[in-house]
Amino acid sequence: MQSYILSALMAMFVVFFSITVQAYRLPSNDVLTQQSVNLTLSPEQSLFSGQTTLTINYLQNTTTVSYHARALTIKSVTLMYQGQAHVLNIEQPNEFDIVTHQLAKPIVGKAQLEISYTGELSQNTMGLFVSSQQSDASYIFSQLQEMEARTVFPGFDAPDKKARFEFSVDIPKQYDALHNTPVVSSQVQGERKIVRFAPSHKIYTDVLALAVGKFQSVELKDTAFNSIVYAPKTIALNLPTDMNELVSNTVRFMEEYLDYPFPYTKLDFFVAPIDGLAAMENVGLIALNTNQIPQVGADGFEMCRFRKLIAHEVIHMWFGNDITMSWYNDYWMNESFTEFFAAKVVQAFYPDEMACTFNPQSATLSYDTHSTRALRSEVKYRGDNEAVGQLVYTKGRSVFEMAELAVGKAQFKTHMRAYAKQVAGANTSASLFIQHFANILWFKEFINAFITQSHYPLLTLSKQSEQIFIQQSSFNSNQEKSWTIPLTLKIWDGKKLKTQQVVLDKPRMIINNIPADAQIFLDTNGVGYFRYLDTTGNGEFPVEQLSRAERASYSDNQEALAVAAKIDFMRYVDSLINMINTLEHDTSDVSEALSTLQDTFVTLIPESLSGEYAHYLASQLPNISNWSQLLDNQNGGLWLELYGLYLHSPSAIEAAKRMSKNTRLSELNHRTAVLRVLAANASDQAYHTLLSQFTHSDRQVKEDLLDALGYGNSQKQVKAYYDLLLSDVSKGHDIDYRFQFPAFSPKHRAYAGEYIAQHKAAISQRIAEDKLQWFPFNFITACSAKDADIVKNTFADWQDVQGLDAKLSIVLETISECEANAKNSLQSMRDRLGKSMHSL
Ligand SMILES: [Zn+2]
Incomplete structure (x- = not known):
């Protein structure tokens, strides 16, 4: 929905034409070409001052000049027009942070706005912020996405207002400054230092960056742009040795795929502990959180995640930075293309460690309910996009993967090259992208079905009179929606594998040219944004004919069907048990099965049944006599957690105790798992001893303690854990999602809720305003x-938190769906456990 206003005031002055304006956006005829920003600042002072000059081309007569500003104190505004200076009155921004000055006479063409102002450094990772470290080591850094640049300088803070920026800073002489572009001069004047930077490319404000502090640097050898990694001097910087290769591989891959050279000339990194942010694609100065850098000896999955993250940020230089959404409603395009190509880079160069690129959709399907926001939704306020969460990364990538699969890799690449050529250096939208695929009849309907509607389909295969049908419905059947879905079927006739493409664009259709007894796999490549159910009775598709990604998707799909009671729950549990009993202990299928069994305790099993259920699993699963041998495996932690945390197996608890007694915490293998088992089985006194280790542990141990201590088993322990989260000693660590750990346990949910309700003020102080709306997600299980x-x-008392209502409805809808589904699953469980449980 777009709102249009016609200003009566404007109509009085402008007689030649009328202007329609979207109230929440700057006028489209105001073109910013260039902006200089001079800041006087220091990490030791919370106030900074600034002076900025905007060079604007007004394409049509106008009697207003406007720009964004928030939380700035504007001291003076001067309009330079046709050689004359007009001092303008100070005006306050409206609800969309737009400041508007009325002019006595219309202007047109080139003009300059000179604004001087002051602002305040933030304590959160927003705008220009100062690290919360001890003062002699503190530094300033920026996070301007999205709609945050306006807290640093008055400007045209919108993605379609790209301009050349020229920054300079006046800082205490002992500090250095970093920016998107290289330093062109640095002059010490008394106690101060003036640093000037080269003008930027034409970029948008979200990807500007500035750092001020004492920095160390490491060169990434043999990279095309001599990339340098900067970090605050106080931080131990241990980058993976092949990071240079990773950066080079990514650049080369994208240049070849798009036939489009790297759009900039600088590709440096800034590494620091940045609360609440993994990384940010600032042009020429990518931000990377230290906690994303793998430890020495990290496993393949962790390396995969790191590589995908770095590739993602580098790919943003094309998708997001050079090709930018016209408006924030298409923010999903920035992230989804980037995820799509990051997966390709990892798969091309690191095929042995690519498991983290499988099944992008599985991260989102579980919360993409009817109440969830559609991928492409109207954005007016800063918090609107914060509300979209993982969807922009995963749902969008799935959609592109489905498109590529159906269109064919070669044709998809050709279209992508043409698309990139058209929008290079400029702005884009979903419709501009779709236009490039106009020769494919179903393409527009398909993309729109998935980006403009929330939720996802359940595809069901059935057989009737020796014919195979496929039908679609909404996965949870509360509300009917329909989708256009291109599918590539894998068909097995008992001897040969063939593939067939169909486009499902109606509720139900026959699949032609398919043997009635064929086994069919619906989710080729494992990326489909849907769930699927086979009721043909033709048997399961032979697993050896599936790729690793397809197998991962299959098991994820089965888990979802079981939890949603679309297949028999205990039969499914038995299939997992069977897998664990028959496959080697350290295979990825076993890992998957172990974590799925853990999940069932969190997402499904009520307190009253958990003892019985644990007992059943313990009686069916292998008896582990040699834990130290098992713990040598990469998935040893998963074994230990299932047995020690959920089955309360004495030998597993004993193994965890032994490990923590014999090894220092900082050197402990499977540390999180060991700590969780200890916490879950600790007396109050033992729990307290564990907790007291927090203050004098190193950062990684602290992170693991925060992930483990939430599994305490008494109310007293839960309270101690939450108190720790809200205390000063855990500052600098993310606490928001960690409130979920006690709430995982049905036994502690009521107390968790009580504690959170009582500590709203303290929680609000620690969590950034726009992240707070996600807090109900701590109860999504x-x-x-x-x-x-x-x-x-x-x-009940959180109604003032922007966006919270929408999140709360998603959580409540998920809980009520789970409750409805659980009835069948619990019946299946009761039948198996041979008990009737009246309390359920
Ligand atoms: Zn991104």
């Missing part, structure tokens, strides 16, 4: 009407 009441009561 709850599964009963009683739980839903707890969640409602917990957040």
Whole structure:
């Protein structure tokens, strides 16, 4: 929805034409070509001052000049027009942070706005912020996405207002400054230093960056742009040795794929502990959180995640930075293309360690309910896009993967090259992209079905009169929606594998040219943004004919069907048990099965059944006599957690105790798992001893303690854990999602809710304003009407938190779906456990 206003005031002056304006956007006829920003600042002072000059070309007569500013104190505004200076009155920004000055006479063509102002450094990772370290080591850094640049300088803070920026800073002489572009001069004047930077390319404000502090640097050898990694001097910087190769591989891959050279000339990194952010694609100065850098000896999955992250940020130089959404409603395009290509880079160069690129959709399907926001939705306020979460990365990537699969790799690449050529250096939108695929009849309907509607389809295969049908419905059947879905089927007739393409664009259709008894796999490549159910009775598709990604997708799909009671729950659990009993202990299928069994305790099993269920699993799963041998495996932690945390196996608990007694925490293998098992089985006194190790541990141990201590088993322990999260000693660590750990346990949910309700003020102080709306997600694994009441009561007084209502409805809808589905699963469980449980 777009709102248009016609200003009565404007109509009085402008007689030649009328202007329609979107109230939340700057006028489209105001073109910023260039902007200089001079800042006087220091990490030791919370106030900074600035002076900026905007060179603007007004394409049409106008009697207003406007720009964005938020939380700045504007001291003076001067309009330079046709050689004359006009001092303008100070005006306050409106609700969209737009400041508007009315002019006495219309202007047109080139003009300059000179603004001087002051602002305040932020404490959160927003705008220009100062690290919360001890003062002699503190530094300033920036995070301007999105709509945050306006807290640093008045400007045209919108993605379609790209301009050349020229920055300079006046800082205490002992510090250095970093920016998107190289330093062109640095002059010490008394106690101060003036650093000037080269003008930027034409970029948008979200990807500007500035750092001021004492920095060290490491060169990434043999990279095309002599990349340098900077970090605050106080930080131990241990980069993977092949990071230079990774950067070079990514650049080369993208240049070849798009036939489009790297759009900039600088590709440096700034590494620091940046609360609440993994990385940010600033042009020429990519930000990277230290906690994303793998430890020495990290496993393949962790390396995969790191590589995908670095590739992602580098790819943003094309998608996001050079090709930019016209408006934030297409922010998903920035992230989805980037994820799509980052997966390709990892798969091309690191095929042995690419598991983290499988099944992008599985991260989102579980919360993409009817209440979830559609991928492409109207954005007016800063918080609107914060509300979209992982969808922009994963749902969008799935959609592109489905498109590529159906269109064919070669044709997709040709279209992508033409598209990139058209929008290079400029702005884009979903419709501009879709236009390039106009020769494919279903393409537009397909993309729109997935980006403009929330939720996803359930595809069901069935057989009737020796014919195979496919039909679609909404995965949870509360509401009917329909999708256009291109599918590549894998068909196995018992001897040969063939593939067939169909486009499902109606509720139900026959699949032609398919043997009635064929086994069919629907999700080729494992990226489909849907769930699927086979009711043909033709048997399961032979697993050896599936790729690793397809197998991962298959098991994820089965888990979802079981939890949603679309297949028999205990039969599914038995298939997992069977896998664990028959495959080697350290295979990835076993890892998957172990973590799925853990999940069932969190997402489904009520407290009253958990003892019985644990007992059943313990009686069916292998008896582990030699834990030290098992713990040598990469997935040893998963074994230990399932047995020690959920099955309360004495030998697993003993193994965890032994390990922590014999080895220092900092050197402990499977540390999180060991700590969780200890916490879950600790007396209050033992728990306290564990907790007291927090203050004098190194950062990584602290992170693991924060991930483990939430598994305490008494109310007293839960309280101690939450108190730790809200105390000063955990500052600099993310705490928001960690409130979920006690709430994982049905036994502690009520107390978790009570504690959170009582500590709203303290929680709000620690969590950034626009992240706070996600807080109800700490209860997303709850599964009963009683739980839903707890969640409602917990957040009854949180109505003032922007965006919270929408998140709360997603959580409540998920809980009520889970409750409805659980009835069948619990019946299946009761039948198996041979008990009737009246309390359920
Ligand atoms: Zn990104």
